[in-house]
Amino acid sequence: MEQLALRERESIVRARLGLTSNHAAAYAARDVDVDVIAAYPITPQTPTVEKIAEFVANGEIRAEYIPVESEHSAMSALIGASAAGARTFTATSSQGLFYMYELLYIASGLRLPIVMAIASRAASAPICIHGDYQDVMSMRDTGWIMIIASSAQEVYDSVIMAYRIAEDQRVLLPVAVAFDGFLMSHTTEPVELYHEEYVRKFTPKNLDRLILDSSRPITMGAMAVPDWYYEIKYQVIHAMNNSIEVIGDIHREFNNSFGRSYGFVESYMLEDAEEVVVTYGGIWGDVKRGVRMARKDGIKAGALRIRLLRPFPARDIVMSLSNAKTVIVLDRAVSPGATVDGPLALEIATALKLEGIDARVISAIHGLGQRTVYARDVYEVLKSSHHDGIQESRVYLGVREYGSG
Numbered sequence: 001m002e003q004l005a006l007r008e009r010e011s012i013v014r015a016r017l018g019l020t021s022n023h024a025a026a027y028a029a030r031d032v033d034v035d036v037i038a039a040y041p042i043t044p045q046t047p048t049v050e051k052i053a054e055f056v057a058n059g060e061i062r063a064e065y066i067p068v069e070s071e072h073s074a075m076s077a078l079i080g081a082s083a084a085g086a087r088t089f090t091a092t093s094s095q096g097l098f099y100m101y102e103l104l105y106i107a108s109g110l111r112l113p114i115v116m117a118i119a120s121r122a123a124s125a126p127i128c129i130h131g132d133y134q135d136v137m138s139m140r141d142t143g144w145i146m147i148i149a150s151s152a153q154e155v156y157d158s159v160i161m162a163y164r165i166a167e168d169q170r171v172l173l174p175v176a177v178a179f180d181g182f183l184m185s186h187t188t189e190p191v192e193l194y195h196e197e198y199v200r201k202f203t204p205k206n207l208d209r210l211i212l213d214s215s216r217p218i219t220m221g222a223m224a225v226p227d228w229y230y231e232i233k234y235q236v237i238h239a240m241n242n243s244i245e246v247i248g249d250i251h252r253e254f255n256n257s258f259g260r261s262y263g264f265v266e267s268y269m270l271e272d273a274e275e276v277v278v279t280y281g282g283i284w285g286d287v288k289r290g291v292r293m294a295r296k297d298g299i300k301a302g303a304l305r306i307r308l309l310r311p312f313p314a315r316d317i318v319m320s321l322s323n324a325k326t327v328i329v330l331d332r333a334v335s336p337g338a339t340v341d342g343p344l345a346l347e348i349a350t351a352l353k354l355e356g357i358d359a360r361v362i363s364a365i366h367g368l369g370q371r372t373v374y375a376r377d378v379y380e381v382l383k384s385s386h387h388d389g390i391q392e393s394r395v396y397l398g399v400r401e402y403g404s405g
Contacts, residue, residue, distance in 0.1 A: 009259050012198050019191040021184040024152040025091060025117040025177065026051035027191075028159035030061045031199040035086035038066040038077035042096040043129045044181040045119040049091055071096040075103035075114075082112040083220055085211040087163065090114070093181060094121035094135045101142075107174045108143025108236055110220055111209075113166030114174040115159060116144075119185035120281070122369045130370030131181030133281065133333040136309075137343045143236045145175040145243060146310040150266075150284040152189040154307075155179050157260060163203045164250045171243045172209060173236070180282035182370060194258060202257055244311045264313035266305040267320050269295065273302025275382050276321060278348055279330040280306045283373045287330065290378025297379075299386045306344065314351040321352065324359045326385050330378070330397075332367040341365055341394050362390055366397040373398070 019027065025048050029037070037056070039049035056065045064081075068074045071092050078088040092100065097118060107114050120136045122128040139146060145165060149155045155177060162175040179185065210218055224232055244264075251262045268288050270276065275294070279287050287303045294301035304320050306313075321327055329349075331342030340346050345363035352359055364381055367373045377397055384390050 012194050012258060013192045014195040015193045017191055017193060018188045019152050019156075020047065020186055020188055021149070021152045021155040021179045022047040022119060022186070023051050024156040024191050025159050026055070027193055028156045029089045029115075030055045031194065031196050032160055032163050032203045033061065033087070033196075033200055033205070034063050034089045036064045036066065036078065036081040036088045037090065038068050038074040038081070038088070039090045039092070040068055040071045040074050040096060042071070042093050044121060044131065044185040045091045045093040045096070045117070047185070048117055048119070052089070071100040072103065075100040075107065078114050079103060079107055079110065079112060082107075082114050083110065083212045085207055085213075087205060088114050089116070091117040091119065093119045094123060097135045098123070098138070104139065104142040104144060104174075106221070109233070111172040111236070111239070112174060113163070113172055115162045115166055116174065116176045117155070117159060118176055118178040119181045120178050121181040128369045131183055131185070132368050132370060133178070133331070134368075136176075136178045137333040137335070139176060140310060140343070143173060143240060144310065145171070145173055145240070145247070146308070147175065147177045148280045148307060148309055149177060149179045149184075150280075150282055150305060150307075152184065152187075152191050154262070155184070156191055156193070157254065157258070157262065160199055160203060161250055161254050161262075165243065165247055167206070167209075168246050168250075169208055170246050171239055173239055173243065178281075184282045198257070202254065240311050244308075244313065247308065247311075262307070264308040264316045265320055266307060268303040268305075270302040270304065270320055272300055273323070274300040274325045275328070275386055276302045276304060276324040276326070277328045277330055277378055277382065278304045278306065278321075278344065280309070280344065281332065283330070283332070283367065286373055286375045287378050289375035290382065293375060293379040294382040294386075297383065299382055301382045312347055312351070314354075317348065318351055318355045318357060321348075321359060322357060326360045326362065327352070328362045328364050328381055328385060330364050330366055330373075332373075334365050334368065361393070363394040364397055365395070371398055
């Protein structure tokens, strides 16, 4: 990455504030000059759209805020607004995401560049308002590009980049930016906000796509018979597969423009690592601390964070893990009945197998319902794996045995 000179960087940064990830997402939506926001409150997402409503009420952005009666209506409103050419935004969590589920496929199928923030939350029942990634992982097949952030700064930056990605003519797909419910959504961190002129220069409203326009009538969402449905759906698949190159280009441009270093993945101490923990989201700091603890014990440990979930960056992941003997995938979501129970573990195992890499993959589930993941947990699983103490391909870390109370 081409690092910006200090003086140039200071000219770009407008303010340094303590923000939660919820508010970081709201500031990003403000700074890219969204036109329409539609949302329904749900814990732990609510402060995102409350802050945007405040921006609208104060005249800080000239946008239409639609307080709808449900998440289904929120996505419906944005589909209509985006189809008419508006730049749109919403945010949700858990049951709210599930309630808008049928619309997720419609948004991607109509090739609408909607951006949504997700403060990740456990799926009921039993009712749980706390954070894990069950909701986010349910979106994997909906045709949305999916980014998982690990800091409030990354949430702010990722929402900005999401508009460039979604609106690119080679993509035209909706984008979701996810982050940990409560652990990030309600935790204050230092965030650098950029001057609006730089953000808007990076995200120009170049409306070069088919929209609903009475002067140039078109049909959207028409009935597709078997002779054509397959081809239309393949356009979404093709756009998703090709978007990885576009996302890489936009990462590089953003990094050069704002002095960041984003990629599809982030590695830590991987150069000589034989035991590698792979994960995502806000537990990244604890994972790195666990790796350092293992290194002090003489274990060649490393870590990899997946930032881009869809399209899945298999090539970058395989290159990062090519020397690993054991790959421990730490998932904060579960896919009951799958070959391995962790959704990311299943992806990692498949990618390595297809490239002929013979690393052992362990699916480690932890943190469901926001059960605390400690650095020592990461250290212990690395230590156990190193000494062949894990015989199974799947483990549930930190769970009490059934019937133990």
